[in-house]
Amino acid sequence: xxxxxxxxxxxxxxxxxxxxxxxxxxxxxxxxxxxxxxxxxxxxxxxxxxxxxxxxxxxxxxxxxxxxxxxxxxxxxxxxxxxxxxxxxxxxxxxxxxxxxxxxxxxxxxxxxxxxxxxxxxxxxxxxxxxxxxxxxxxxxxxxxxxxxxxxxxxxxxxxxxxxxxxxxxxxxxxxxxxxxxxxxxxxxxxxxxxxxxxxxxxxxxxxxxxxxxxxxxxxxxxxxxxxxxxxxxxxxxxxxxxxxxxxxxxxxxxxxxxxxxxxxxxxxxxxxxxxxxxxxxxxxxxxxxxxxxxxxxxxxxxxxxxxxxxxxxxxxxxxxxxxxxxxxxxxxxxxxxxxxxxxxxxxxxxxxxxxxxxxxxxxxxxxxxxxxxxxxxxxxxxxxxxxxxxxxxxxxxxxxxxxxxxxxxxxxxxxxxxxxxxxxxxxxxxxxxxxxxxxxxxxxxxxxxxxxxxxxxxxxxxxxxxxxxxxxxxxxxxxxxxxxxxxxxxxxx
Amino acid sequence: xxxxxxxxxxxxxxxxxxxxxxxxxxxxxxxxxxxxxxxxxxxxxxxxx
Numbered sequence: 001x002x003x004x005x006x007x008x009x010x011x012x013x014x015x016x017x018x019x020x021x022x023x024x025x026x027x028x029x030x031x032x033x034x035x036x037x038x039x040x041x042x043x044x045x046x047x048x049x050x051x052x053x054x055x056x057x058x059x060x061x062x063x064x065x066x067x068x069x070x071x072x073x074x075x076x077x078x079x080x081x082x083x084x085x086x087x088x089x090x091x092x093x094x095x096x097x098x099x100x101x102x103x104x105x106x107x108x109x110x111x112x113x114x115x116x117x118x119x120x121x122x123x124x125x126x127x128x129x130x131x132x133x134x135x136x137x138x139x140x141x142x143x144x145x146x147x148x149x150x151x152x153x154x155x156x157x158x159x160x161x162x163x164x165x166x167x168x169x170x171x172x173x174x175x176x177x178x179x180x181x182x183x184x185x186x187x188x189x190x191x192x193x194x195x196x197x198x199x200x201x202x203x204x205x206x207x208x209x210x211x212x213x214x215x216x217x218x219x220x221x222x223x224x225x226x227x228x229x230x231x232x233x234x235x236x237x238x239x240x241x242x243x244x245x246x247x248x249x250x251x252x253x254x255x256x257x258x259x260x261x262x263x264x265x266x267x268x269x270x271x272x273x274x275x276x277x278x279x280x281x282x283x284x285x286x287x288x289x290x291x292x293x294x295x296x297x298x299x300x301x302x303x304x305x306x307x308x309x310x311x312x313x314x315x316x317x318x319x320x321x322x323x324x325x326x327x328x329x330x331x332x333x334x335x336x337x338x339x340x341x342x343x344x345x346x347x348x349x350x351x352x353x354x355x356x357x358x359x360x361x362x363x364x365x366x367x368x369x370x371x372x373x374x375x376x377x378x379x380x381x382x383x384x385x386x387x388x389x390x391x392x393x394x395x396x397x398x399x400x401x402x403x404x405x406x407x408x409x410x411x412x413x414x415x416x417x418x419x420x421x422x423x424x425x426x427x428x429x430x431x432x433x434x435x436x437x438x439x440x441x442x443x444x445x446x447x448x449x450x451x452x453x454x455x456x457x458x459x460x461x462x463x464x465x466x467x468x469x470x471x472x473x474x475x476x477x478x479x480x481x482x483x484x485x486x487x488x489x490x491x492x493x494x
Numbered sequence: 495x496x497x498x499x500x501x502x503x504x505x506x507x508x509x510x511x512x513x514x515x516x517x518x519x520x521x522x523x524x525x526x527x528x529x530x531x532x533x534x535x536x537x538x539x540x541x542x543x
Contacts, residue, residue: 046511047511047513049516049520050511050516053519053520053523053524057522057523060523060526060527194527197530198530200533201526201529201530202530203533204529204530204533238519238522238523242519322540324540325540325541326541327537327540328537328538328539328540328541328542329538329541331537331538331541332541334534335531384541
């Protein structure tokens with residue numbers, strides 16, 4: 001009897017077809033579909049400058065997560081219809097804060113769990129999974145908002161959307177590094193800058209959509225989420241279609257690997273499972289967690305700090321910082337967070353990764369310790385400048401880490417290793433606000449007000465940066481015993 | 495003899511990309527990014543009023 005095999009249906013790559021999610025799932029399940037890594041290998045003549053826009057299409061979308069707070073007030077008034085007078089059955093700010101926390105924890109976890117899968121299946125399938133999860137999270141949340149079920153929102157935006165965030169964040173990183181071996185910092189800086197920019201698009205977009213839909217649904221939230229889910233799905237598909245991996249052995253014209261530049265840069269590779277057994281991985285974990293925790297210290301306190309420190313009472317009648325100006329300050333910090341991602345990451349290609357982090361920590365310690373003094377002296381201009389520099393280094397810390405990992409562990413599984421390192425971000429996302437709120441509250445309980453109530457926060461954050469500085473100083477080249485040996489791996493597999 | 499690691503995988507075809515294609519790709523992501531940045535910048539100006 002002739003043996004029969006189920007053959008996968010051909011998956012057409014025409015655009016309208018691909019916007020139909022169930023068929024996407026089918027295509028993902030079939031092994032020889034157009035989504036496979038083997039089908040995304042770029043042929044001769046492909047312009048590598050098409051890869052950063054593909055990566056940006058993903059990061060600009062998922063960066064919306066940082067603008068989720070824009071939904072908080074409207075979602076807390078779905079029953080009453082008045083953001084200033086929520087009904088008893090309306091969702092509380094505490095309940096709503098959990099949504100972002102779940103998303104950020106799932107970001108780290110899914111990046112860690114799916115990193116190796118991403119390396120195996122390639123960036124196209126991973127980007128598609130990210131697009132489906134991220135937009136799917138919006139769709140589920142829209143349903144949750146419509147029937148006023150917070151658990152559905154937790155599951156939708158938090159859990160499903162969070163998985164989309166994690167996979168999306170790491171999906172273009174190793175591809176970019178492989179396309180730009182001559183300037184990995186520039187390449188990853190561009191993509192991760194997109195994550196910072198995503199909030200700048202997501203926030204005004206949500207505000208405009210909620211205003212447009214305000215008469216058709218409570219606060220216009222549910223239709224806004226549906227629309228945003230659809231917009232982001234289409235937007236991210238550009239990345240899915242455009243992404244390509246370089247052919248084996250491809251190098252940019254005239255490129256000669258420069259391992260003499262620093263002893264930290266390796267020409268060897270370390271696989272993800274082995275990488276987490278090295279001290280270097282955990283030192284970088286500490287580097288990331290401290291840099292992010294300290295940055296969150298500024299982000300969390302920025303608006304109240306500037307208003308309380310530079311109030312009418314201290315600056316003179318009519319000269320104090322208003323709520324609108326404080327919002328402008330937060331906007332300015334976001335801009336520097338965005339610019340820092342590109343600037344510092346690109347600079348690290350010239351300076352070296354370790355010296356760049358020495359600047360983040362060394363300069364950071366001085367600037368954090370300076371903030372309370374500037375606040376006490378009412379030096380508004382200097383205060384703003386210092387906070388902007390701090391935020392640029394916070395963004396830079398995120399953007400430089402993939403290139404640092406590539407220097408230490410090679411390109412083979414840098415995406416998976418990066419994914420595992422992002423658990424540091426999740427940890428900082430929980431730790432940072434906890435430390436800041438605890439310290440601030442304890443100072444207020446002691447009767448301190450205004451700038452004085454924030455002093456301890458900044459001194460403690462400077463201390464946190466000292467820990468990061470020491471961890472970075474301890475980073476040395478990875479021991480050769482951890483290097484991936486193809487022959488040995490094949491023997492084990494056999 | 496076929497020396498490729500996986501002979502079932504076709505050799506990648508040439509995928510020449512034009513300058514226009516690259517420019518359009520950058521516009522696709524650049525326009526929303528610039529819009530977002532300009533909105534934030536306008537908001538940030540409130541600090542200096």
